[in-house]
Amino acid sequence: MATEVLMPALSPTMEEGTLAKWLVKEGDEVTSGQIIAEIETDKATMEFEAVDEGTVGKLLVAEGASGVKVNTPIMVLVEEGESADDLPAPKADPAPEAPSETPAQAPASAPAQAAAPLEVTSKASADWPEGTEMKTMSVREALREAMAEEMRTDETVFLMGEEVGEYQGAYKVSQGLLDEFGAKRVLDTPITEHGFTGIGVGAAFGGLRPIVEFMTFNFAMQAIDQIINSAAKTLYMSGGQMGCPIVFRGANGAAARVGAQHSQDYAAWYAQIPGMRVVMPYSAADAKGLLKTAIRDPNPVIFLENEILYGRSFEVPVLDDFTIPFGKARIWREGTDLTLVSFGIGMAHTLAAADKLAEEGISAEVIDLRTLRPLDYDTVLASVMKTNRCVTVEEGWPVASIGNHLSAVIMERAFDYLDAPVINCTGKDVPMPYAANLEKLALITSDEVVAAAKRVCYR
Amino acid sequence: MATRKTLEAPAPKRPNVSKDELLQYYRDMLLIRRFEEKAGQLYGMGLIGGFCHLYIGQEAVVVGLEAAAKEGDKRITSYRDHGHMLACGMDPKGVMAELTGREGGLSKGKGGSMHMFSKEKHFYGGHGIVGAQVPLGAGLAFADRYFGNDNVTFTYFGDGAANQGQVYETFNMAALWKLPVVFVIENNQYAMGTSQKRSTSTPDIYTRGGAFGIPGEIVDGMDVLAVKAASEKAVAHCRAGDGPYILEVKTYRYRGHSMSDPAKYRSREEVQKMRDERDAIENVRELLLSGGHATDDDLKSIDREIKAVVNEAAEFAKTSPEPGVDELWTDITA
Numbered sequence: 001m002a003t004e005v006l007m008p009a010l011s012p013t014m015e016e017g018t019l020a021k022w023l024v025k026e027g028d029e030v031t032s033g034q035i036i037a038e039i040e041t042d043k044a045t046m047e048f049e050a051v052d053e054g055t056v057g058k059l060l061v062a063e064g065a066s067g068v069k070v071n072t073p074i075m076v077l078v079e080e081g082e083s084a085d086d087l088p089a090p091k092a093d094p095a096p097e098a099p100s101e102t103p104a105q106a107p108a109s110a111p112a113q114a115a116a117p118l119e120v121t122s123k124a125s126a127d128w129p130e131g132t133e134m135k136t137m138s139v140r141e142a143l144r145e146a147m148a149e150e151m152r153t154d155e156t157v158f159l160m161g162e163e164v165g166e167y168q169g170a171y172k173v174s175q176g177l178l179d180e181f182g183a184k185r186v187l188d189t190p191i192t193e194h195g196f197t198g199i200g201v202g203a204a205f206g207g208l209r210p211i212v213e214f215m216t217f218n219f220a221m222q223a224i225d226q227i228i229n230s231a232a233k234t235l236y237m238s239g240g241q242m243g244c245p246i247v248f249r250g251a252n253g254a255a256a257r258v259g260a261q262h263s264q265d266y267a268a269w270y271a272q273i274p275g276m277r278v279v280m281p282y283s284a285a286d287a288k289g290l291l292k293t294a295i296r297d298p299n300p301v302i303f304l305e306n307e308i309l310y311g312r313s314f315e316v317p318v319l320d321d322f323t324i325p326f327g328k329a330r331i332w333r334e335g336t337d338l339t340l341v342s343f344g345i346g347m348a349h350t351l352a353a354a355d356k357l358a359e360e361g362i363s364a365e366v367i368d369l370r371t372l373r374p375l376d377y378d379t380v381l382a383s384v385m386k387t388n389r390c391v392t393v394e395e396g397w398p399v400a401s402i403g404n405h406l407s408a409v410i411m412e413r414a415f416d417y418l419d420a421p422v423i424n425c426t427g428k429d430v431p432m433p434y435a436a437n438l439e440k441l442a443l444i445t446s447d448e449v450v451a452a453a454k455r456v457c458y459r
Numbered sequence: 460m461a462t463r464k465t466l467e468a469p470a471p472k473r474p475n476v477s478k479d480e481l482l483q484y485y486r487d488m489l490l491i492r493r494f495e496e497k498a499g500q501l502y503g504m505g506l507i508g509g510f511c512h513l514y515i516g517q518e519a520v521v522v523g524l525e526a527a528a529k530e531g532d533k534r535i536t537s538y539r540d541h542g543h544m545l546a547c548g549m550d551p552k553g554v555m556a557e558l559t560g561r562e563g564g565l566s567k568g569k570g571g572s573m574h575m576f577s578k579e580k581h582f583y584g585g586h587g588i589v590g591a592q593v594p595l596g597a598g599l600a601f602a603d604r605y606f607g608n609d610n611v612t613f614t615y616f617g618d619g620a621a622n623q624g625q626v627y628e629t630f631n632m633a634a635l636w637k638l639p640v641v642f643v644i645e646n647n648q649y650a651m652g653t654s655q656k657r658s659t660s661t662p663d664i665y666t667r668g669g670a671f672g673i674p675g676e677i678v679d680g681m682d683v684l685a686v687k688a689a690s691e692k693a694v695a696h697c698r699a700g701d702g703p704y705i706l707e708v709k710t711y712r713y714r715g716h717s718m719s720d721p722a723k724y725r726s727r728e729e730v731q732k733m734r735d736e737r738d739a740i741e742n743v744r745e746l747l748l749s750g751g752h753a754t755d756d757d758l759k760s761i762d763r764e765i766k767a768v769v770n771e772a773a774e775f776a777k778t779s780p781e782p783g784v785d786e787l788w789t790d791i792t793a
Binding site: 006007008009010011012014032033035041043044045046047048049051070071158184189190192194195196197198199200201202203204205206207208225226229230234235236237238239240241242243245274275277298299 | 496497499500502503504505508509510515533535564565566567568569570575576578583584585586587588591593594595596597598599601602603605624625628629631632635713714715718719721722723727734789790791792
């Protein structure tokens with residue numbers, strides 16, 4: 001049967017082109033793969049190959065013709081004993097249907113849905129039953145316990161990273177794990193973040209549950225392509241077939257006097273990525289409960305710790321299997337005059353500020369977000385709708401910060417409840433300086449939080 | 460460490476190969492070629508969008524490698540991935556419908572040409588970032604070693620990716636931890652438009668493995684039997700627990716880097732010479748005919764079968780509907 005050969009699209013953006021040159025003439029035999037024409041696209045001159053075999057029955061477009069629309073018949077191929085006239089009425093393959101105009105609906109939890117809700121219910125609730133026995137534990141110990149407990153119950157969980165094994169952890173978080181679990185499950189890696197992160201992600205595709213420790217998250221920038229492009233996007237790109245259960249954890253943000261390259265807070269960076277879970281605990285109980293949840297989660301989790309907090313102690317419930325779900329903020333203290341929202345080490349400054357404010361007769365409600373993706377918008381909104389004022393507090397830089405995002409969500413969904421603009425307290429917009437006095441100035445302080453709180457209260 | 464073979468002088472000795480095997484390789488390679496020609500055509504018609512990297516010319520590489528694989532072995536590659544998917548038995552309809560971005564595609568239309576996966580066939584992508592699949596492949600091998608089985612992971616990358624730093628980070632750890640991974644360097648001589656001479660300090664890339672103690676060799680990628688023999692050797696090395704192995708398979712892509720590449724960095728004569736003198740499919744065709752394993756008619760009937768399979772795939776890819784709008788919000792997290 002005679003076949004029409006159509007003007008091809010030869011680039012992602014081509015709509016029409018010039019038939020620069022025919023390399024065959026009527027009556028020629030054509031084999032598949034043979035170059036039959038040169039076609040000028042919007043970018044270049046391309047060679048055009050035949051797919052089907054046959055004899056050139058007719059050239060329908062003259063050499064040199066410009067503005068030939070994609071999918072216009074340009075040639076007729078015939079089989080033995082046919083002529084071009086045998087071709088049925090010209091009929092190009094239908095172009096793909098235009099994408100549907102129906103706007104896709106975002107899931108109800110996404111912040112993009114702007115309709116002002118009339119009712120928002122806080123999700124914050126107690127994380128353990130009243131009367132539970134408590135013990136005092138450092139954040140470091142809590143993280144270690146979480147890993148050890150999960151490694152005891154699931155043999156596919158293993159820890160990899162620099163100095164996690166024989167050195168017992170650069171910050172001693174993994175101390176003792178090598179002794180208990182052996183070198184197969186507590187794996188010392190060379191200093192090669194890009195490579196070992198990729199190997200960790202591949203191991204997760206292959207059925208394991210890796211915990212990848214970055215000595216600090218500053219070094220994870222070497223590996224961020226594997227974290228985002230390979231770990232976070234593959235479930236979507238595979239239509240749901242290929243998940244990546246992996247935890248990336250380590251110290252994040254400023255420590256003390258380590259300078260610009262070792263002092264960055266990555267909370268806002270990772271919180272932007274769909275497909276990722278992002279956790280940034282403050283207390284030891286949250287560190288433990290959330291890390292256990294992270295290890296069990298079927299998705300890639302960024303778990304942002306803090307060197308200064310490692311040594312701080314908190315009360316942790318003594319429970320056989322204590323976990324905290326993602327997407328649930330914690331209300332540290334209730335208040336009526338304004339809402340302070342923070343996470344991670346920002347909570348230390350925020351709680352100190354709340355104490356100072358109380359002394360001055362200002363009652364601050366303090367919310368610890370704990371997880372940044374998914375983020376517990378409802379608890380924040382419910383609080384702001386009660387107090388009508390909000391200050392956000394974080395260590396990271398001011399541009400495109402978590403505070404910026406929260407301000408936008410509050411404006412979209414609780415605009416009428418606001419009695420003052422939301423203020424974002426952040427680290428200063430500078431690389432972290434080394435000098436002690438300058439470093440202090442670059443970081444967020446509780447006094448700055450107090451000042452912002454007074455401004456939104458017009459005091 | 461390595462046995463040297465060159466493209467110009469393929470090994471004259473043929474491994475002992477059965478008629479059925481030869482016919483299978485012929486079929487498998489022809490399926491890839493016809494599928495890719497059809498994909499090129501659908502791209503030309505606007506039915507396939509974005510980037511589309513065809514495998515035409517390189518068919519013997521993946522078919523020869525797969526000939527040494529057993530159930531449970533894994534494979535991972537770059538964005539030039541259609542051939543790998545067909546060779547490991549993924550459904551041509553699902554692959555083609557993914558190219559057209561339809562509901563019936565292997566990723567429900569959400570991945571595209573460069574991002575397809577099959578848990579069932581142990582195909583782990585389809586990766587669009589040059590070189591990223593190399594540590595991922597070593598990670599898959601790491602998992603198999605952890606589970607204590609004897610599976611092997613075929614990790615494919617090109618001569619272009621061979622200049623990415625993460626490849627050598629991976630070589631180091633794969634050798635250190637004796638990971639069962641066959642690194643297959645598909646050296647088609649051009650990293651997009653940059654020839655190997657202009658981009659790569661070492662003429663034979665596999666020699667870089669020597670710095671890490673990884674054995675390797677050059678393989679004639681236009682000869683499916685040579686690829687199969689090398690693959691068997693590499694796989695045996697990995698299964699024995701001796702760590703990774705590198706195969707630098709010298710091959711050639713007939714088409715441009717992607718559909719929108721005019722390929723002005725090489726001459727038409729260079730391409731035509733490879734097609735005329737070294738084509739892997741013609742090579743097997745001649746073996747079948749000269750060995751009396753098949754007649755012209757037998758091969759014509761195989762051609763017709765393959766054409767029917769490809770046409771069916773194309774028809775499916777055109778008629779499968781676009782994904783439902785709800786799919787925008789699914790599969791983001793598990």
